[in-house]
Each structure stands twice: as C-alpha cells, then as structure tokens.
Amino acid sequence: MGHLLSATLAFFTPESGGSSNANQTDSLYKITLVIALVIFVLVEGGMLYALFRFRARKGAVAAQIRGNTRLEVGWTVAAAVILLALAVVTFAKLDSIQNPPNSSPEGDKLASADVTRLYASDARKLPPNGKALNIKVIGRQFIWQYVYPGADEPDGLGAPYSYEQMVVPTKTTVTLDIVSSDVVHSWWVPQLGGKFQAVPGYHNYTWFKIEKPGVFKGQCALLCGRGHARMIATVKAVPPAQFDEWLAYQKKLIAEANEQAKLARAKLNSQTGAGQVENP
Amino acid sequence: MATAQLAPVPQVTAHAAERRARGWTSWITTTDHKRIGIMYMVTTFVFFCLGGVEALMMRLQLGAPDNTLITPTVYNQLFTMHGTTMVFLFVVPMMAGLANYFLPLMIGARDMAFPRLNALSYWLLLAGGIVFYASLFWNPPEAGWVSFVPLANSTYSPGGGQDAWIYLVHLTGISSILGAVNFYVTIANMRARGMSWGRLPLFVWTILVYAVLIIFAMPVIAAAATMLLTDRHFGTHFFDPANGGSPVLWQHLFWFFGHPEVYIMVLPGFGIISEVLPVFARKPIFGYRAIAASTVAIAFLGFLTWAHHMFTAPIPEAILVFVMLSSYFIAVPTGVKILNWIATLWRGTVEFRTPLLFCVGAITVFLIGGISGIFLATFPIDWQVNETYFVVAHLHFVLLGGSVFTIFAAIYYWFPKITGKMLGEGLGRLSFALMLLGVLTTFLIQHVIGLDGMPRRVYEYDNVGHLELYNQISTVGSFILALGVLVTIINVARSLKVGVVAGPDPWKANTLEWFTTSPPPDNNFDIVPVVRSVEPMKDIRREIERRSGAAPVSGAVVPTGATQVGV
Numbered sequence: 037m038g039h040l041l042s043a044t045l046a047f048f049t050p051e052s053g054g055s056s057n058a059n060q061t062d063s064l065y066k067i068t069l070v071i072a073l074v075i076f077v078l079v080e081g082g083m084l085y086a087l088f089r090f091r092a093r094k095g096a097v098a099a100q101i102r103g104n105t106r107l108e109v110g111w112t113v114a115a116a117v118i119l120l121a122l123a124v125v126t127f128a129k130l131d132s133i134q135n136p137p138n139s140s141p142e143g144d145k146l147a148s149a150d151v152t153r154l155y156a157s158d159a160r161k162l163p164p165n166g167k168a169l170n171i172k173v174i175g176r177q178f179i180w181q182y183v184y185p186g187a188d189e190p191d192g193l194g195a196p197y198s199y200e201q202m203v204v205p206t207k208t209t210v211t212l213d214i215v216s217s218d219v220v221h222s223w224w225v226p227q228l229g230g231k232f233q234a235v236p237g238y239h240n241y242t243w244f245k246i247e248k249p250g251v252f253k254g255q256c257a258l259l260c261g262r263g264h265a266r267m268i269a270t271v272k273a274v275p276p277a278q279f280d281e282w283l284a285y286q287k288k289l290i291a292e293a294n295e296q297a298k299l300a301r302a303k304l305n306s307q308t309g310a311g312q313v314e315n316p
Numbered sequence: 317m318a319t320a321q322l323a324p325v326p327q328v329t330a331h332a333a334e335r336r337a338r339g340w341t342s343w344i345t346t347t348d349h350k351r352i353g354i355m356y357m358v359t360t361f362v363f364f365c366l367g368g369v370e371a372l373m374m375r376l377q378l379g380a381p382d383n384t385l386i387t388p389t390v391y392n393q394l395f396t397m398h399g400t401t402m403v404f405l406f407v408v409p410m411m412a413g414l415a416n417y418f419l420p421l422m423i424g425a426r427d428m429a430f431p432r433l434n435a436l437s438y439w440l441l442l443a444g445g446i447v448f449y450a451s452l453f454w455n456p457p458e459a460g461w462v463s464f465v466p467l468a469n470s471t472y473s474p475g476g477g478q479d480a481w482i483y484l485v486h487l488t489g490i491s492s493i494l495g496a497v498n499f500y501v502t503i504a505n506m507r508a509r510g511m512s513w514g515r516l517p518l519f520v521w522t523i524l525v526y527a528v529l530i531i532f533a534m535p536v537i538a539a540a541a542t543m544l545l546t547d548r549h550f551g552t553h554f555f556d557p558a559n560g561g562s563p564v565l566w567q568h569l570f571w572f573f574g575h576p577e578v579y580i581m582v583l584p585g586f587g588i589i590s591e592v593l594p595v596f597a598r599k600p601i602f603g604y605r606a607i608a609a610s611t612v613a614i615a616f617l618g619f620l621t622w623a624h625h626m627f628t629a630p631i632p633e634a635i636l637v638f639v640m641l642s643s644y645f646i647a648v649p650t651g652v653k654i655l656n657w658i659a660t661l662w663r664g665t666v667e668f669r670t671p672l673l674f675c676v677g678a679i680t681v682f683l684i685g686g687i688s689g690i691f692l693a694t695f696p697i698d699w700q701v702n703e704t705y706f707v708v709a710h711l712h713f714v715l716l717g718g719s720v721f722t723i724f725a726a727i728y729y730w731f732p733k734i735t736g737k738m739l740g741e742g743l744g745r746l747s748f749a750l751m752l753l754g755v756l757t758t759f760l761i762q763h764v765i766g767l768d769g770m771p772r773r774v775y776e777y778d779n780v781g782h783l784e785l786y787n788q789i790s791t792v793g794s795f796i797l798a799l800g801v802l803v804t805i806i807n808v809a810r811s812l813k814v815g816v817v818a819g820p821d822p823w824k825a826n827t828l829e830w831f832t833t834s835p836p837p838d839n840n841f842d843i844v845p846v847v848r849s850v851e852p853m854k855d856i857r858r859e860i861e862r863r864s865g866a867a868p869v870s871g872a873v874v875p876t877g878a879t880q881v882g883v
Contacts, residue, residue, distance in 0.1 A: 047764055047767075048764070048767070049767060050697075050700040050701065050767050051700075051767070051768065051769050058700075060696075061696050061697060061699065061700050064694070064696060064697060065691065065697050065700070068690065068691055068694060068697065069691075072687045072688075072690060072691070075687060076683060076684070076687055079654060079655075079658070079683055080680060080683060082658050083657075083658045083661065083676065083679060083680070086658055086661040086662045086664075086666075087661055087666055087668075087676060090597070090661060090662065090663055090664050090665065090666050091665070091666045091667075091668065092598070092665040092666055092667045092668075093665070096665045097665065098597060098598040098599040098663065098664040098665045099599065099663040099664070100599065100600060101599065101600070101602065101659075101663065102600045102601075102602070102603075102604065103602055103603040103604065103605070103606070104602075104603075104659075107659070108603050108606050108652070108655075108656070111651070111652065111655050112606075112648060112651075112652050115647065115648045115651040115652070116645075116648050119644040119645070119647055119648065119690075122644065122690070122694070123640070123641060123644060126640070126694050126696065129696065130696060133696045134696070177472075218466065218472070219464075219466045219467040219472055220464050220465075220466070220467065220563055222628060222703055222771075224703075224769075224771070226700065226769040229699070229700075230628070230696065230698075230699020230700050231628050231699055231700070231702065231703060232628050232630075232699070233628045233629045233630065235557075235563050235564060235629065235630055236466060236557045236558075236563055237557020237558075237561075237562060237563065238557075238563075238564060238630040239630065240628075240629075240630040253769075253780075254769070255771060255774075256771070257628075257702075257703040257704065257771040258464070258628075258703055258771075259392070259459070259460050259464070259467065259773040260467060261392075261467060261472060262388045262389050262392060262458075263388065264388075264392075264773065264774060265388065265774035265775050265776050265777070266776075
C-alpha cells in the first residue's frame with residue numbers, strides 16, 4: 037500500500053532520492069502541486085458549474101450584470117495573496133536546495149581542500165566550512181568529460197579525468213564547475229538535483245552530496261546537435277576509500293598511456309628523422 | 317426569420333459603382349482588408365497543417381523507444397521547422413489575418429488606415445514562408461526554433477537552412493511590424509462615431525496591445541538575427557566567447573522577444589473569448605474595464621519576465637529572484653481574466669454552440685498551461701523540469717488553449733460573416749470533442765514524461781520505467797488531435813458548398829461586424845451607425861424593435877439561420 041502510494045506520487049513528481057537538493061526540490065514541487073490542484077479544481081469546477089447550471093432553458097432570462105467592483109478587487113487580491121504565499125514557501129526552501137551542506141566526517145579526504153579561492157565567483161555555492169570536492173564538468177559534442185582534483189602541476193595539468201561516467205565518493209559534498217568547449221549543453225542528473233547550462237565562455241555551478249553508493253543516470257538536457265539524444269551522463273557513487281583507489285588507478289592509467297604515446301612518438305620521430313611530432 | 321421581416325433596418329447593402337474585380341489577378345492586386353484577411357487566414361492555415369504533419373512525424377518516431385524510423389538529423393530539422401512554423405507562420409499571422417478582416421468591421425471603418433501597406437504585410441509574410449520552406453529542398457535548419465548559438469553559428473550549422481531561418485525571421489518580422497503599425501493607426505483614427513476607448517470591442521483592445529507588443533518585441537529579434545547573420549558570414553563576434561562575444565547575449569535577446577511573443581500569440585485569443593462568451597451567454601461581459609486593463613497589465617509585465625526561460629543559464633541570482641516574482645505577478649491579471657469569463661457565464665443563458673464550446677475548451681486547456689507555468693516560474697522547480705517534456709506540455713497547453721482553440725472558436729464564430737454560410741454544428745461539435753480529447757491525451761502525460769527525466773528535442777530514448785507506454789499514449793493523442801482538425805477542414809469545405817445561409821447576424825451578436833451583410837460589401841458599410849455602448853448591435857436591435865413595435869424578443873432566442881443539422 038505504501039509502495040503503491042509512493043509510486044503514485046512519483047508519477048506526479050520529479051525524480052529524487054540521490055541528493056538532498058533533489059529531495060528538497062521534490063518537496064517544494066509537492067507543495068506547489070497541492071496548491072495548483074486546488075486552484076484548478078475550483079476554477080474549472082466553477083466554470084463547468086456555471087455552464088451547466090445556467091444553460092439556456094425555455095423562459096430563462098440572462099441577468100444583465102456588467103461587473104462587481106468589490107468582487108473583482110477581492111479575487112485580484114486573493115490571487116496575489118496565494119502567489120505571495122507560494123513565494124514565501126519557495127524562499128523558505130531555497131536555502132536547502134541551493135546551498136550545499138558540509139561533507140560528513142567520514143567523507144573523502146580530498147574534500148578537505150579549501151576551494152573558496154578556486155574561483156572568485158558569487159554564483160558558486162559552498163558548504164559552510166568552505167570545503168568540498170570540486171570536479172570540473174566539460175560539455176562537448178557529444179560526451180561529458182570530468183576532471184578531478186589531483187593535478188601534478190599548479191596549472192591543472194596531469195589531473196585525472198574520465199568520460200561519460202563520473203565517479204564520486206559518498207558522504208562527500210561534491211561541487212561541480214560546469215563549462216563547455218563547443219556549444220551550449222546542459223548538465224542534468226535528475227536524482228541529483230536540477231540542471232545547469234554549460235555555456236562556452238562561462239562557468240556554471242551546482243553541487244550534490246550522495247549518502248549511499250549507487251549509479252545515477254542523466255543526459256544532456258539542451259539541444260547540442262545531432263548526437264544530443266545520446267550525450268549520456270552517469271554518476272557512480274562509491275565509498276570514499278574506493279574512490280581514492282579508483283582515482284589513483286585512473287591517474288596511473290593516464291600516466292601509462294601518456295608514456296606509451298611518448299615512446300610511440302619517439303619511435304616515429306627516429307624512423308622519419310623529422311622530429312616535428314610534438315606532445316599535443 | 318423574424319429579423320428578416322423587420323425590414324426597415326439600417327442594414328443597407330452596398331451597391332457597387334463598378335463591376336467587381338474577378339479572377340486570381342484581383343486577389344494578388346487587392347488592397348481590400350477582407351481579401352487580404354482571407355489570404356492571411358488561408359495561408360497560415362496551410363502552414364498550420366504543415367507544422368502539424370511535422371509534429372505527427374515526430375510523434376511517430378517517439379512511438380517506440382530506440383526507434384530508427386527517422387534519423388537524428390531529420391528529427392532535429394522537424395522540430396525546428398515545427399516550432400518556427402507554428403510561431404512565425406501560423407499563430408502570429410493568423411491573428412493578424414483575423415484582425416485584418418474583423419478589426420475595421422468591428423470599429424465601423426471602411427478599410428485599414430494604409431491598405432497598400434496592408435497588402436505588403438501579407439506578401440512579405442508569404443515570401444518569408446516560401447523562403448523558409450524552400451530550405452526543405454537543400455538543408456533545412458536544425459538548431460531548434462530558438463537557434464541558440466554557438467550551435468546556430470557557421471561552425472556548427474554550416475548549412476543554408478540556418479540562413480533561411482534568419483531570412484524568415486526578417487521577412488515575417490517586417491510583415492508583423494508593418495501590420496502592427498497599421499492596426500494601431502486604424503484603431504486610433506478610424507473608429508465609428510461614439511466609439512470611445514471605453515466602447516472599443518475587447519478583441520480590438522487585444523489587437524491594439526498585440527500591435528504595441530509587436531512594435532516593441534520584433535525589432536529585438538530582428539537585431540539578434542542580424543547579429544547572427546553577420547557572425548555567420550561577415551566575421552563579427554557578437555556571440556563568440558573566444559573573441560569577447562557572449563552566447564548568453566543571444567539567449568537574452570531571443571527571450572526578450574520570445575516571451576512577449578507568447579502574449580502576442582495568446583492575447584488576441586483572449587480577445588476572441590471575450591467577444592464570444594457574452595454572445596452565447598446572452599449577457600454583457602463581466603468587468604469590461606478589468607478585462608481591458610488586465611490585457612495592458614499582462615503586456616507590460618510580459619516584458620519583465622523573459623529571463624524565466626534562462627533559469628539554468630549562468631545568470632546572477634538577483635535576476636532569478638526578480639524574474640520569479642514578476643512571473644508570479646503576471647498570473648494575477650491572467651487569473652482576473654479567467655474569473656471574469658466565468659462570471660460572464662454566471663446567471664446567463666448559455667447556448668452550447670460550437671464557438672462557445674471552443675472558448676470553454678480554450679479556457680480549460682489554457683488554465684492547465686497557466687498553472688504548470690507556476691511550477692516553471694519557481695526557479696528551483698524549473699531547474700528540474702525546464703528543457704524536458706514538462707515544458708513541452710506546458711507550452712502546448714498555453715498555445716493550444718490561448719491560440720489554437722481560440723482560433724477555432726473564431727473560425728466557427730466568424731465563418732458565417734466571411735462566407736455568408738454557417739458551419740455545420742454537428743461536425744463542429746465532433747471536431748471540438750476530438751481536439752479536446754486529443755490535446756489532453758497528448759500533453760497531460762508529457763508532464764509525467766518530463767518528470768521522469770526525458771529531455772525535449774531528443775530523437776530517441778531508452779525504455780526506462782514506463783517511458784514507452786507514456787510516449788505511445790502521447791502519440792495516439794496527437795493523431796486524435798489531428799483528426800479533430802481534419803473534421804473542421806471537412807466542415808469548412810462542406811459548408812462552402814452546402815452551408816445554410818447565415819444572414820447578416822446569425823448569432824444575435826454585439827459588435828458592428830454583424831451590422832453589415834455576410835459577406836460584407838467592398839466598402840463594408842454604406843452607413844456607419846453611431847455607437848452608444850460597448851454592444852452597439854444590441855442597441856440597434858432594440859431600436860428596430862421599438863420602431864417596428866414588435867414585442868421585445870427574449871435574449872435566448874436561437875436564430876433560425878443557425879439551426880443547421882450536422883452530420
């Protein structure tokens with residue numbers, strides 16, 4: 037029974053369950069939905085009642101009423117009051133949707149880095165202690181790339197990265213820095229909160245904090261060309277220790293691949309004797 | 317028929333001084349607002365059908381998950397053509413067509429203020445449509461009707477289709493601006509004696525506001541499209557971030573036009589509802605001043621809300637908050653209109669004729685779209701539902717209710733005036749029932765599709781959850797809707813041949829277009845009556861009764877000219 041109820045509610049409400057911001061959005065949506073349904077039933081019901089109650093009958097004469105100022109002022113004010121109430125509810129919920137919480141104590145150690153000075157931007161929301169795991173999300177036709185912390189050099193070179201699937205630690209506040217390398221895309225994993233455009237020349241920000249391991253699916257939400265429908269994004273949440281392992285392994289793989297490429301280039305150069313093939 | 321016997325009426329037909337022009341050349345050389353109006357309406361209805369076919373092809377593709385019926389390229393072209401067609405080639409110019417035909421008649425004028433400019437407006441529209449559709453034979457545009465940059469720039473959309481889109485925006489834009497100036501001048505200067513602003517028919521009020529909105533909004537999209545054109549071909553960098561330009565600028569410019577455009581499309585529809593409801597409720601409009609004022613208020617607020625289309629773009633939070641509140645605010649005058657319409661029906665004697673049915677359907681459908689708009693105005697909720705099928709559902713409820721259903725109400729209401737023949741009532745009801753059922757089936761479920769995470773503008777989807785079932789429901793609904801439209805087309809074709817003769821005033825309506833014959837003569841009126849209230853035809857009928865000494869006719873009498881048996 038409870039399952040049926042939750043299934044019915046899920047039918048009418050946004051995806052949630054991955055991160056607290058998605059959950060809070062879901063509850064704001066439900067409050068709005070209740071108000072909306074009441075208004076719809078009252079207005080539509082009033083109209084249907086008027087239609088059938090006052091349908092033309094023999095001998096019926098239409099009342100020649102041209103208006104009623106008090107009534108009209110009344111419902112204008114009532115409409116404004118309802119919307120004002122809705123605005124108050126939204127502002128009450130806004131903090132929990134927009135502002136990330138601190139990472140849990142058992143969260144990933146990489147999140148202990150102070151990211152407040154990473155980018156000087158008001159739009160970037162940070163947890164109260166200013167500490168989060170920051171991942172750069174790069175949209176490109178037609179794949180998402182993720183760049184993780186752990187660069188070898190101060191300019192960011194040598195940072196581990198992955199495509200399509202983002203791996204993140206649980207119980208850790210993850211902030212996303214969303215950019216694009218070509219056209220406008222939109223980052224969206226429904227269960228982890230709202231979507232944000234990746235616009236070339238701009239930074240956009242969001243965050244999530246996943247409590248339990250799992251895989252969350254999403255895709256690019258803004259038309260970016262012929263491959264738009266297949267621009268998939270998945271987020272895989274794993275325990276922090278496993279994440280650190282994965283990150284180290286990923287880094288190792290990339291280093292090895294770079295090494296292989298370097299050798300191949302050297303071989304190629306020695307064969308041709310040209311020596312123009314540079315590290316890209 | 318009772319009124320026909322009350323002959324000594326000021327219903328004077330015109331007697332042509334010279335032979336009426338005939339043949340196709342008379343159509344292409346005409347400056348008569350009625351003929352231009354008819355050309356507008358027929359042309360835009362053809363584009364409506366083309367846009368509808370494009371929609372059906374998309375729904376067929378989405379009828380099954382991972383479908384391979386249509387390639388991604390063609391799919392992108394289809395939704396670009398569909399959106400552009402419905403906005404630029406159907407709704408906006410259809411409203412111009414209705415206004416062209418009826419605005420001079422309703423204010424007691426013999427033509428528009430600038431008849432030749434009026435003809436130019438039409439031919440520019442047609443040229444825009446032809447240029448745009450000619451791209452079908454080369455490269456149709458595929459960047460969506462919003463043409464976001466950089467996707468629409470020469471790097472990512474090298475084909476000529478995007479240029480055809482720009483050309484269409486310019487040609488239809490000039491057409492709309494010229495038409496708007498013409499409407500404004502006509503309303504300001506050519507009203508019948510006694511028709512003060514407080515006696516202007518509400519449809520004319522909405523056309524006045526429509527004209528002002530066009531004059532303010534269209535130059536913005538024209539500028540943006542020109543900037544896109546020079547970016548594409550002449551080496552400028554307005555939207556290129558690598559050279560100091562901004563893709564977000566395009567979004568601002570586009571939506572600064574795009575949001576008022578919504579009101580350009582729905583306000584004339586509201587005007588139609590405000591004309592039709594009092595006629596069939598046999599009761600004056602409730603709160604004339606409030607309805608006229610709310611039209612102006614909506615138009616004003618409509619210029620302050622554009623950024624609610626950009627909640628997910630990188631814009632400052634202060635803008636998010638401001639735009640959420642201004643978007644909420646616009647619901648107040650809109651709600652006032654709806655409540656006034658219901659109050660108009662209240663204690664009336666409501667006759668369930670097809671125009672009334674379409675108006676009631678329009679209010680219902682628009683109400684759903686208006687309420688889902690509240691979710692989208694709340695920016696944290698918008699972050700979840702924007703760019704999904706939830707938005708597709710929302711905008712279709714708004715435009716099918718505010719525009720398509722009201723246009724169909726207008727067709728059923730005014731067809732007798734244009735052709736002199738009544739449309740079949742039975743087919744009309746059938747068409748209404750199918751269209752309402754079609755809209756609800758197609759689009760209600762799309763809210764759920766969007767909430768389940770399916771973005772818009774995707775040519776295929778995985779069958780996760782019940783997406784396949786939901787999409788199939790939507791596809792079936794779209795064909796029911798199309799069937800409903802087809803029934804009205806059949807109805808029109810049939811009535812042109814065998815329709816019952818309408819007479820000058822089959823509905824016992826309120827406004828001056830019913831004072832002249834159906835169809836009206838070239839000069840509309842030989843005598844223009846003096847207007848003494850917002851319902852001049854009521855005054856005239858009362859005057860006729862008084863002079864002929866007949867017993868007062870009950871308001872609920874159904875005119876015999878309108879009792880046609882449908883199929």
